[in-house]
Amino acid sequence: MKIQNVLVVGKNEAIVELLIKLVNKYPELFALGTCKLEDISSICQISPVDILLISSGLSLNQENEVKQLVKQFHPNLKTVEHFGGGSGLLKTELNQVLDRELGGI
Amino acid sequence: MTKSILHKADSRGKANHGWLQSSHTFSFANYYDPTRIHFGALRVLNDDMVKGGMGFGQHPHDNMEIISIPLEGDLEHKDSMGNVAVIRQGDIQVMSAGTGIYHSEYNHDKEEAVKFLQIWVFPNKKNVTPRYDQITLENKDSLNQLQQILSPNPEDEGVWIHQDAWFHLGHFEAGKSAHYPIKKPGNGVYAFILEGQFSIEGYDLDPRDGLGLWELEGFDLKAKSENAKILLMEVPMNI
Numbered sequence: 001m002k003i004q005n006v007l008v009v010g011k012n013e014a015i016v017e018l019l020i021k022l023v024n025k026y027p028e029l030f031a032l033g034t035c036k037l038e039d040i041s042s043i044c045q046i047s048p049v050d051i052l053l054i055s056s057g058l059s060l061n062q063e064n065e066v067k068q069l070v071k072q073f074h075p076n077l078k079t080v081e082h083f084g085g086g087s088g089l090l091k092t093e094l095n096q097v098l099d100r101e102l103g104g105i
Numbered sequence: 106m107t108k109s110i111l112h113k114a115d116s117r118g119k120a121n122h123g124w125l126q127s128s129h130t131f132s133f134a135n136y137y138d139p140t141r142i143h144f145g146a147l148r149v150l151n152d153d154m155v156k157g158g159m160g161f162g163q164h165p166h167d168n169m170e171i172i173s174i175p176l177e178g179d180l181e182h183k184d185s186m187g188n189v190a191v192i193r194q195g196d197i198q199v200m201s202a203g204t205g206i207y208h209s210e211y212n213h214d215k216e217e218a219v220k221f222l223q224i225w226v227f228p229n230k231k232n233v234t235p236r237y238d239q240i241t242l243e244n245k246d247s248l249n250q251l252q253q254i255l256s257p258n259p260e261d262e263g264v265w266i267h268q269d270a271w272f273h274l275g276h277f278e279a280g281k282s283a284h285y286p287i288k289k290p291g292n293g294v295y296a297f298i299l300e301g302q303f304s305i306e307g308y309d310l311d312p313r314d315g316l317g318l319w320e321l322e323g324f325d326l327k328a329k330s331e332n333a334k335i336l337l338m339e340v341p342m343n344i
Contacts, residue, residue, distance in 0.1 A: 012205040046130050056167035057232055058205055083227065085167035085205060088134035089148065095137050 008033030011057025114313035149225035161213030171337035178219030293319030301333025
């Protein structure tokens with residue numbers, strides 16, 4: 001089983017922390033995250049990223065900048081836009097991205 | 106030509122946590138069906154029953170319009186904006202989670218179960234300032250007619266949300282009917298039967314059945330039993 005690495009990015013620290021905790025409950029996934037956009041480059045240099053999980057608080061421009069930046073390091077990146085703040089929607093959102101490769105989680 | 110999708114009550118996803126029994130019309134938590142993710146901007150329709158004294162501890166939400174409608178019993182709400190409230194049958198509560206909100210929901214009664222609908226609609230604008238509101242509906246306004254309980258407009262009847270959505274409740278006697286005209290071209294309507302039987306667009310609907318209709322200008326509904334109650338949720342189909 002190939003572990004998928006998830007980078008969580010958002011502005012609400014408590015929600016980003018919760019999302020990391022929730023994603024790490026899945027054995028197929030490993031999550032890290034940040035609320036500081038200036039840290040993304042250094043994270044991408046040292047960590048593989050398969051899935052970018054966008055949380056709340058980013059403007060549309062910031063979202064696009066983050067996506068482009070992470071893609072520069074990891075061209076096969078898949079993006080998940082998360083709604084609900086670590087709610088019951090997270091599993092479905094991840095499943096939709098992983099369905100083809102892993103048959104869901 | 107009108108398009109439609111029927112979700113019979115027993116086809117919904119089930120969750121039984123002892124203190125919480127929930128039926129999910131759309132994929133939620135451990136229920137995942139890739140063919141049932143959402144109906145346009147309507148993302149969650151959970152039919153929840155919480156045992157006396159139990160409830161959902163503090164948890165966050167963001168970027169979602171969350172509507173709660175108690176069907177039986179009272180629900181106690183507390184949130185990070187300082188709101189403390191009890192919502193009762195006949196009330197409707199709305200939260201715009203926006204940039205992030207923490208809240209808890211408990212059954213206000215220590216003995217009797219509370220039954221309520223939890224409805225989540227994708228917002229048309231992300232990262233709005235969180236807000237909370239609740240109102241009490243006049244029961245007589247929904248007798249043999251459709252009563253607007255939610256709209257996009259703060260000045261209009263009912264509560265309002267950040268989405269071009271309109272919700273209506275109706276409580277009908279057997280044989281009574283009503284016409285629903287679409288408020289915004291392109292929107293669809295998800296009809297959810299609360300009690301009794303209805304006939305809509307050739308479908309016979311039983312309690313907790315859901316019928317999605319889109320690519321239409323309006324439709325007629327008819328109550329096929331006494332004490333028939335229905336919730337109509339008009340939402341944008343393109344999100």
